[in-house]
Amino acid sequence: MSKGKRVLGLVVALSLVLFALYGVAFATKVIKVGAVYPLTGDIAPTGKLCKEGVELAVDIINGKYDLDLIMARTEGIPSLGGAKIKIIFADSQGSPRTGMAEAERLITSEHVVAMVGGYQSAVVKTASYAAERLKIPYVLSDATSPALTRRGFKYFFRVNPDDVISARNFFEFVQDMEKKFNRKLRRVALLYENTEWGSKVAAQQRKWAKEFGFKIVADIPYYHGATDVTSEVLKLKSSKPDVLMHAPYVSDAILFTKTFKKLNFNVPLWMGMSGYLDPNYIKSVGKDGEYVVVRSTFNPDLARIKPLIGKVNELYKKKYGRDMSGIAARSFNAPLVLADAINRAGSLDPDAIRKVLLETDIPGDKILMAWKGVKFNKIHQNIYARYILVQIQGGKYHTVWPWNVASTKVVFPVPAWNKR
Amino acid sequence: MDTTNLVQAMVSGLLLGLPYGLIAMGLSIIWGVMNIVNFAHGEFLMVSMYITLGLYTFWHFSPVMSIPVSAVILFGTGWLVYRYIVSKVMSGPMLAQVVVTFGLSAFLQGLFLFLFTGNYRTVKVSGILSQSTNIHGVYVSYPQVIASLITIVVTLFLSWFMKNTMTGRAIMATEIDRETAKLMGIDTEKVNALSFGIGLACVGIAGAILSSYYYISPYVGLLFGLMSFVIVALGGFGSITGAVIAAIIIGEVESLGGVLVGPAYKYALVFSLYLIVIFIKPRGFFGW
Numbered sequence: 001m002s003k004g005k006r007v008l009g010l011v012v013a014l015s016l017v018l019f020a021l022y023g024v025a026f027a028t029k030v031i032k033v034g035a036v037y038p039l040t041g042d043i044a045p046t047g048k049l050c051k052e053g054v055e056l057a058v059d060i061i062n063g064k065y066d067l068d069l070i071m072a073r074t075e076g077i078p079s080l081g082g083a084k085i086k087i088i089f090a091d092s093q094g095s096p097r098t099g100m101a102e103a104e105r106l107i108t109s110e111h112v113v114a115m116v117g118g119y120q121s122a123v124v125k126t127a128s129y130a131a132e133r134l135k136i137p138y139v140l141s142d143a144t145s146p147a148l149t150r151r152g153f154k155y156f157f158r159v160n161p162d163d164v165i166s167a168r169n170f171f172e173f174v175q176d177m178e179k180k181f182n183r184k185l186r187r188v189a190l191l192y193e194n195t196e197w198g199s200k201v202a203a204q205q206r207k208w209a210k211e212f213g214f215k216i217v218a219d220i221p222y223y224h225g226a227t228d229v230t231s232e233v234l235k236l237k238s239s240k241p242d243v244l245m246h247a248p249y250v251s252d253a254i255l256f257t258k259t260f261k262k263l264n265f266n267v268p269l270w271m272g273m274s275g276y277l278d279p280n281y282i283k284s285v286g287k288d289g290e291y292v293v294v295r296s297t298f299n300p301d302l303a304r305i306k307p308l309i310g311k312v313n314e315l316y317k318k319k320y321g322r323d324m325s326g327i328a329a330r331s332f333n334a335p336l337v338l339a340d341a342i343n344r345a346g347s348l349d350p351d352a353i354r355k356v357l358l359e360t361d362i363p364g365d366k367i368l369m370a371w372k373g374v375k376f377n378k379i380h381q382n383i384y385a386r387y388i389l390v391q392i393q394g395g396k397y398h399t400v401w402p403w404n405v406a407s408t409k410v411v412f413p414v415p416a417w418n419k420r
Numbered sequence: 421m422d423t424t425n426l427v428q429a430m431v432s433g434l435l436l437g438l439p440y441g442l443i444a445m446g447l448s449i450i451w452g453v454m455n456i457v458n459f460a461h462g463e464f465l466m467v468s469m470y471i472t473l474g475l476y477t478f479w480h481f482s483p484v485m486s487i488p489v490s491a492v493i494l495f496g497t498g499w500l501v502y503r504y505i506v507s508k509v510m511s512g513p514m515l516a517q518v519v520v521t522f523g524l525s526a527f528l529q530g531l532f533l534f535l536f537t538g539n540y541r542t543v544k545v546s547g548i549l550s551q552s553t554n555i556h557g558v559y560v561s562y563p564q565v566i567a568s569l570i571t572i573v574v575t576l577f578l579s580w581f582m583k584n585t586m587t588g589r590a591i592m593a594t595e596i597d598r599e600t601a602k603l604m605g606i607d608t609e610k611v612n613a614l615s616f617g618i619g620l621a622c623v624g625i626a627g628a629i630l631s632s633y634y635y636i637s638p639y640v641g642l643l644f645g646l647m648s649f650v651i652v653a654l655g656g657f658g659s660i661t662g663a664v665i666a667a668i669i670i671g672e673v674e675s676l677g678g679v680l681v682g683p684a685y686k687y688a689l690v691f692s693l694y695l696i697v698i699f700i701k702p703r704g705f706f707g708w
Contacts, residue, residue: 040530040533040538041639042637042642044538044638045538045539045637047538048537194684221683222683222684223687225642225643227634227644227647230429230432230675230678231674231675231676231677231683231686232678232683234425235683237425238422251540251635251637254542255635258633262552263432264559280540281540283539283540286544
């Protein structure tokens with residue numbers, strides 16, 4: 001063996017030893033948390049936004065920030081010697097099957113102590129099933145199917161509002177609009193993607209429409225990867241609705257908007273969710289997306305009533321170069337609530353974390369959202385979570401409802417396509 | 421359901437179906453000549469859409485202007501893909517042939533996701549490409565009309581080309597009987613490469629024109645690819661006019677069926693039709 005080779009061998013061996021030692025020393029200081037998001041596939045752009053929200057939250061937990069937010073003023077988890085949170089991301093490819101397999105992998109081979117996120121209800125449903133079976137706490141803040149918290153799971157908690165609250169808020173808004181503009185808006189059309197999320201949204205809307213005395217004039221499920229939606233829009237058109245309530249992901253939101261314009265489908269009140277909130281939507285459809293009223297839990301213009309929102313938005317802007325979207329803001333919450341629980345538990349034991357999660361009572365001024373706080377009821381749903389409605393005006397989202405937090409006047413009715 | 425909506429559904433079905441035909445035609449030629457299932461067909465459509473987006477972004481080409489460029493680039497790509505990838509497995513087992521194009525499709529999706537992120541993009545068109553017209557309450561969008569006309573032109577050209585040129589006849593001969601074609605002095609390797617090129621050129625044309633009214637993302641080819649498989653199976657392997665006619669039928673079933681039976685069932689209708697046809701006529705309407 002030449003001298004050079006011997007030296008090289010020594011260096012390699014030494015670095016391996018150092019690396020191993022580093023790993024041992026480091027292991028006690030890092031808490032691994034798993035997150036499954038659609039990072040490839042047709043919902044990948046939205047998955048990326050969720051991931052950004054989670055990453056910013058982790059920055060705030062691990063660093064020291066002068067923000068009036070839980071876990072911001074301390075570094076890491078103080079009760080565990082300042083241990084840092086590390087998120088291990090996995091790709092669900094938008095598929096419930098892959099999501100579940102990845103959740104299992106994160107838990108069994110990456111040894112994460114808890115899970116957050118998921119975004120698609122269909123994926124969260126299977127991923128959280130894996131977590132529950134392996135007794136790992138799962139804190140969700142970005143999927144909304146009501147069914148998720150109605151399975152009697154012990155380790156599953158949801159911070160954000162679900163679609164029961166959303167459906168009620170939608171009809172409350174329509175009623176408020178009827179009063180404000182003195183016009184009957186009783187004919188409602190439901191349009192929704194046909195997986196776990198969209199179909200459960202529609203189920204809730206049907207229920208609340210009955211409760212509030214609205215008439216469902218069209219009820220249209222569709223496949224969100226469709227190449228063409230002409231027949232769906234023609235059905236809508238012939239039902240002549242006053243209000244459209246649409247539950248899409250982003251690609252179908254774009255396709256429907258283009259088809260509405262192409263076939264001249266006009267509706268006085270155009271309401272949407274999720275896909276419409278993805279910045280890719282406005283970028284792709286441009287002016288054609290104007291006046292859609294979208295449900296959200298967050299909007300940068302709320303900084304006017306809650307300065308914390310402005311500060312966090314600035315941090316986000318510095319990191320990613322654009323405003324924080326409602327989607328990123330929603331995913332931002334789960335890591336904070338989880339870190340707070342781990343801190344209070346002072347332990348990584350799943351049952352200890354679960355126990356303190358149940359006792360969670362975070363006041364409204366310590367969280368990003370404009371809610372009264374975070375407190376879980378017996379099905380582990382945050383009782384203080386609620387929605388706001390934003391409207392796209394001039395290529396931006398503006399808060400328009402509830403009236404008392406509105407920054408801008410709602411534009412109604414939506415002008416016909418030929419008058420835009 | 422009033423008549424206007426019914427007519428609208430029929431017109432929309434036709435305008436939807438014809439461009440499907442252009443995509444399927446390419447698949448049909450490749451399939452017919454080489455007996456290879458090109459699983460990456462939808463992904464090549466995606467590639468041509470990104471080419472159109474690039475030409476638009478850097479040189480303000482309108483999608484119509486990028487048709488020839490995209491067609492030529494995709495033709496070259498097809499030639500190279502055949503020469504350096506597909507030809508290697510031509511004599512190998514069937515499974516290798518399936519896996520090679522399948523792998524290519526996953527590779528292209530991954531590559532474009534890496535290069536351009538998963539974001540949705542659109543080509544901002546102006547002038548006639550952004551307009552639609554209203555004929556007695558039936559809305560017709562110009563870009564779709566243009567796409568349909570181009571499909572018809574390409575169909576007529578290819579049919580003429582196959583019957584009336586030496587190269588076309590060589591392709592047909594190889595399609596019918598490879599061994600005899602070889603004995604007659606036809607360079608079948610060259611025919612294969614040429615057919616792969618022509619097949620992808622069709623997709624190049626379709627992708628360019630589709631960009632004027634469809635969004636672009638690394639996964640846009642998935643359903644288009646699947647639809648073209650069904651169309652080819654329906655129209656008959658290797659048949660150009662068969663592919664176009666089957667595409668129109670599929671477009672009508674999707675659109676008209678969606679309106680009459682219910683939008684939720686439209687893909688179920690399309691695929692049931694496919695199943696029925698392969699039961700009755702396994703080689704498709706116009707197959708050899």
